[in-house]
Amino acid sequence: MNDLPTAARLPELAGALPAPAAQRQRRISLRATGVLAILALIALATVMVASAFLFRGAVQSHLMDLEAAHGRYEGLLEQRQEALRAGADRARVEAVDLQLRSAFEERLALLNATRHYIDGSTVTIATLAWIGITSIGALAVLFFARLAGDINTVRARALAILTGDRSAGRPLARSDELRELGDAVDSLAAALSKREQALAVERRHVMHQEKLATIGSMAAGVIREIGNPIAAIDGYARALLEAQKASPAPAPQPDDESSGVRPILQETARLIAITREINRLAAAPAAQWQLASLNEVVTQGLALLRYEPRLENVKVHTELDPMLPALNCCADRLVQLLLNLVINAADATSGLPAHTARVEINTRAAEGGIELRVDDNGCGLSPEVQQHAFEPLFTTKPAGKGTGLGLPLCRAIAEEHGGRISLQALPQGGTRAAVWLPLDHQPAQ
Incomplete structure (x- = not known):
């Protein structure tokens, strides 16, 4: 489990508070x-x-x-x-x-x-x-x-x-020292409030991680149980195919599309590939910081979203710069960031007609680092929503559909990597989430 991403940000939170009365001229x-x-x-x-x-x-x-x-x-x-x-x-x-x-x-x-x-x-x-x-x-x-x-x-x-x-x-x-003391107490309350909100975000993130780990463990067990009958079906189908090849009676050729055995083998091969991929995805990811490719992070995140129902009618287009250098990061955390951004983009396009929703993901070098962009053609952002989008527990989704913790967690992950995240409305409609990450950031101890 990673260190709390907000622990290193507490001085920044305190520094972001309004200046106390000590910085104002006293009478x-x-x-x-x-x-x-x-x-x-x-x-x-x-x-x-x-x-x-x-x-x-x-x-x-x-x-x-x-x-x-x-x-x-x-x-x-x-x-x-x-x-x-x-x-x-x-x-x-x-x-x-x-x-x-x-x-x-x-x-x-x-x-x-x-x-x-x-x-x-x-x-x-x-x-x-x-x-x-x-x-x-x-x-x-x-x-x-x-x-x-x-x-x-x-x-x-x-x-x-x-x-x-x-x-x-x-x-x-x-306007004296007692006013400064009162302002300091109010600043303490504001800092504690921000810290508690950050801890609430991290606590829910930990619970989500534990829930995912439990689901992954259960999925791995279920896949093992499913794998045995799939292997048996595949074995029986192959035996039937061999019997058809050895039979002197006229029979459909193995490559004939009308053969009843070939579709069975194709579907069992597909099931085996799916179970192997689920096993790979259910494995506990590495949480240590290391050099990694942002393009591989995007690929891994999209593989996790392959079976996401909210992306069923959404066309996901990627434009990844193959010349991007590796960056020092925690790949698992960046995968979480990408998942949240893509799911938010998919939710924003939920009101569009079928097969018109689009999410574009691209990576590029920018400002001495790497930039990840997630664009959608959804409902867009109003100025008020854009102002409060990164506040914990703020959400525009219906009750039960969102927790208001996705974007605050994305910002925490970006700042944990020494980067930043921003949202902007696109002129043609929709929203762009841009994440900038430095190449040589060292994690806080």
Whole structure:
């Protein structure tokens, strides 16, 4: 049994997935968000410290003005006392009292202004601190609440994958590392889905191989049982022919078409040839990689299809390039590829009138390798069918007529040999399946 052809393709499957968010330009990352939060705290602390220094400077300025006013008031008070001790006239004392009253009112005004400034600045600084701390706290709560919700979403998506859900999840409405994680989880689900589909194809292929091996073993046993009576009939017919030759009575000549013995010998010879061919085809094929001729692969595949009912009314025409070089391949796998392509072509021509269905097989050198083409004049391919033709389990055949695994298996075999396969609609109607294979491909270990 060959290694799984899709095992070496898993990195390719992963590489074929949509690019994760890491390849898209991010607006802001979680690390940058943390840095911005720290910078916001530093900015708030800086504003608070600057406000405190400004408040301290303004208060000191007010206190200095208040001290100066108090000094003037004390000086005028001393002048009044000296004027009273010196027995100054009433007019001078009243002038000093007037200046003293003015200095007192100035000091009182400065004191009230300082009190109001201190009260207003305290309220402003407290309000600013409250707004800043509340805003940062609210933003932090919203940020971590959203972060926790998105983490729970990614966790639920991962648990859904563990339970077998392979559908794409809802993209996260963010552009940071968590979005990358969510995209990576979705990419993992897509890769697992493709891998499971490939394993389903290979599993059915293995079951088909085992079924064919069982049928081949049964056919070989039946052929052995049939061979004995055929040999006996052939022996009796030959003995009868010899008796006719030795009989003196007039008898039909051995080469006479009216002889009843000659048709028996012809049909037994045909039966013996058929049983030998079935025995050869039922033998287990070699699965190792070796140099082989693609033309021989085509010949062997057509021999297997000789008794296929779906090809009964289909004319198969071959045009094989005799100058093709040998290629390193697993001939059994290429025979499977050819069988699937020819049977698909025959199914595509099933709606045509009798004896008008045609399948053409040709081989030629192309692009440093070998190309195998299988053309038919059937119903053709629509763009939608051509787009989904190689998807596992996709089929346009009626229920019970197709499994949707033939073309995916063909693609797996072609890629296993380092080649490729494509489908295209022919201008005159019908479909062409083209398989390109390199000459020197080495199998994956």
